[in-house]
Every structure is written in C-alpha cells, then in structure tokens.
Amino acid sequence: MASKGLLITPDICIGCRACQVACKEWNQLPASKTKNNGTHENPPDLDANNFNRIRFMEHADQKGVKWLFVSHRCMHCGEPACVQICPVGALIKDKDTGIVYYDKNKCIACHACKSACPFDIPRYDQGGKGKIAKCHLCIDRVRAGLTPACAKTCPTGAIRYGDRDALLKEAKAKKYKIYGETELGGLGVIFALTDSPKIYKLAESPKISESVAFWGSVLRTLVGRGDSTASTFVRYLAHKSTEK
Ligand code: SF4
Ligand code: SF4
Ligand code: SF4
Incomplete structure (x- = not known):
C-alpha cells in the first residue's frame, strides 16, 4: 500500500469545525468543559478528548486583516x-x-x-x-478502506485524504507553498499554503x-x-x- 496522508489547505477552510465533531463521534470521545475566552476557537488546546482542532488566528498585512483556520493535530512524521x-x-x-x-x-x-x-x-x-x-489518522477506518472521519466530513476539501504522493503532486500543480514534504523525513500531514508557515503557526525547520x-x-x-x-x-x- 502507498503511504497515505492528509492534505490541509487552510485558505479554503471555513472554520465550521465539522472535522472536530466527526473525529469525536468516530472515536467516541466525550466533550471537554471549556469557557469563552474571547475567541471562537474551541477547544483552546488539544487534549485526550480532542485529537484535532481548528486554530483560529488573525493575520494583518498590507492587504488588510484575514482570518486563518488551521488544523492542529499529529503530523504523522516520516521519522517520528x-x-x-x-x-x-x-x-x-x-x-x-x-x-x-x-x-x-x-x-x-x-x-x-x-x-x-x-x-x-x-x-x-x-x-x-x-x-x-x-490523532491516529483513523487507522481503523483506513485499514477497512475508508476515509478518515475528519476528511470524509469536511465540506470544502480543506482536509483531503489519499496517497501522499498524489496529494503532493496536486498541491504543487496548484502552485501552493508546501509544508511537510521533507520536514522530519516527510510528514503524513501536508499543508498547502499561500504564505510562510510562521503565519499559520507551523514550526519552521522542526528538529528532533x-x-x-x-x-x-x-x-x-x-x-x-x-x-x-x-x-x-x-x-x-x-x-x-x-x-x-
Ligand atoms: S513526533 Fe510526529 S508522529 Fe509523533 S506525536 Fe509528534 S507529530 Fe505525531
Ligand atoms: S484522522 Fe481520525 S483520529 Fe485523526 S483527526 Fe481525523 S478523525 Fe480524528
Ligand atoms: S477543515 Fe473542513 S471541516 Fe474542518 S473546519 Fe475547515 S472546512 Fe470545516
């Protein structure tokens, strides 16, 4: 079987968090008690009942202010x-x-x-x-020939699942900046970006x-x-x- 992966494209994420709900439902994870801390981001961090969450962040540049929604989860490192x-x-x-x-x-x-x-x-x-x-990339679903719950649910294609090589090829064809192709032996979770990784709170040059x-x-x-x-x-x- 070819290496599998997720392609995350923050620019087409609408912050609906259906991926968070799908993950909890498939993995039978209970709700965590949280409180409003002045942002729509919820939960505020990963925990034992939240394997995937959407980070909400604002980025300002010469063109104005934009909201970014970025999936936060295990990267399924090539060299973990x-x-x-x-x-x-x-x-x-x-x-x-x-x-x-x-x-x-x-x-x-x-x-x-x-x-x-x-x-x-x-x-x-x-x-x-x-x-x-x-996050275990829904290995139980993958072994049964199914798509991980988060990717299956995402309504915009901001989380896509498939053969890692094919996802990389697709993102490159669309001229995105790629994060995850070579980092730590190549991540199983690849990001298709339109700006530098730092803007999306992705570690630049992660090291072991x-x-x-x-x-x-x-x-x-x-x-x-x-x-x-x-x-x-x-x-x-x-x-x-x-x-x-
Ligand atoms: S080292 Fe990589 S594979 Fe292991 S938990 Fe961290 S991100 Fe996931
Ligand atoms: S791959 Fe499965 S376990 Fe991982 S975040 Fe998506 S739904 Fe949750
Ligand atoms: S990744 Fe998809 S399901 Fe998750 S918040 Fe973004 S648009 Fe919604």
Whole structure:
C-alpha cells in the first residue's frame, strides 16, 4: 500500500469545525468543559478528548486583516521522535501507510513522547491512567478502506485524504507553498499554503532533539530489566527528560 496522508489547505477552510465533531463521534470521545475566552476557537488546546482542532488566528498585512483556520493535530512524521523515545513500543509507525498510531495497552504513561515530539502533540488521559491519546489518522477506518472521519466530513476539501504522493503532486500543480514534504523525513500531514508557515503557526525547520535517541536507549534498557522498581524509575526519568 502507498503511504497515505492528509492534505490541509487552510485558505479554503471555513472554520465550521465539522472535522472536530466527526473525529469525536468516530472515536467516541466525550466533550471537554471549556469557557469563552474571547475567541471562537474551541477547544483552546488539544487534549485526550480532542485529537484535532481548528486554530483560529488573525493575520494583518498590507492587504488588510484575514482570518486563518488551521488544523492542529499529529503530523504523522516520516521519522517520528515519539516512536524513537517510547521505551515499550506503544507508539508504532505503520509500515504500509506511514500512519503513527498507538497501543494503549502497552503504554506505561511515562510521558516521554510529549517532550520528544517537535510539535508538542501527545496528550494523556486525565483522571484515568495517564495514557497516550492523539490523532491516529483513523487507522481503523483506513485499514477497512475508508476515509478518515475528519476528511470524509469536511465540506470544502480543506482536509483531503489519499496517497501522499498524489496529494503532493496536486498541491504543487496548484502552485501552493508546501509544508511537510521533507520536514522530519516527510510528514503524513501536508499543508498547502499561500504564505510562510510562521503565519499559520507551523514550526519552521522542526528538529528532533539529539537527546531523544539517548533517552530512548536509557529508558528501554531500564524497562528491559522488567522489575517494578525499574518501571517507577523509568517514569521518574522520563518526566525529568520532559521538563522544559
Ligand atoms: S507529530 Fe509528534 S506525536 Fe505525531 S508522529 Fe510526529 S513526533 Fe509523533
Ligand atoms: S484522522 Fe481520525 S483520529 Fe485523526 S483527526 Fe481525523 S478523525 Fe480524528
Ligand atoms: S471541516 Fe473542513 S472546512 Fe470545516 S473546519 Fe474542518 S477543515 Fe475547515
């Protein structure tokens, strides 16, 4: 199977947030309590019950002020730092599709993946066992030959799903500036932009910290010892390694 991906085109997003609702519905995620903080952006951040949200932002230039609506979610990196650091193999990059998904049963809630991720994406179940939660590109739907729920629902084509190479070709043919073609080994979520990535709050030149490989190796060695003291120490070390 060819690598799969999403093509996000903020300029044709109308901020309807149907993609957020579709994601919650498919993944059976409950509502999070939020409050009005002076913007239509809601929820204010990703969390264990929100794998995808639309950032609302204003941009002013010589032509005037415009509203931008930009999808915020896991980028399904070609070289995922989260997979590199996870000491128990709970995060997995699917060989067929390139999707980065996870196995909650394996997750030991060490939270190392949060600091390793150059996009600060992983979130953790609150009030539960603190296990990983993020967009998994609807790998269950994809394996059944279906389109991810967000892309299936989007009424304008601002989120499109398909073969990554074909999506890239299409965006280039339309003369968009591409974000995600080569970053971090090539992202599974590609953005078609009309301005610089910074305007859309996309990290310019994202990098994996050199300490990720080191911590991944240390944590795996400790987990390999298999005793409960080691597991507690892993959680302590992982939290230390994630302090910013
Ligand atoms: S964006 Fe972060 S969580 Fe998603 S695949 Fe990349 S490193 Fe992992
Ligand atoms: S691909 Fe699936 S899990 Fe990811 S944001 Fe879209 S609907 Fe949610
Ligand atoms: S469903 Fe499409 S148009 Fe609506 S907010 Fe999501 S990406 Fe934008």
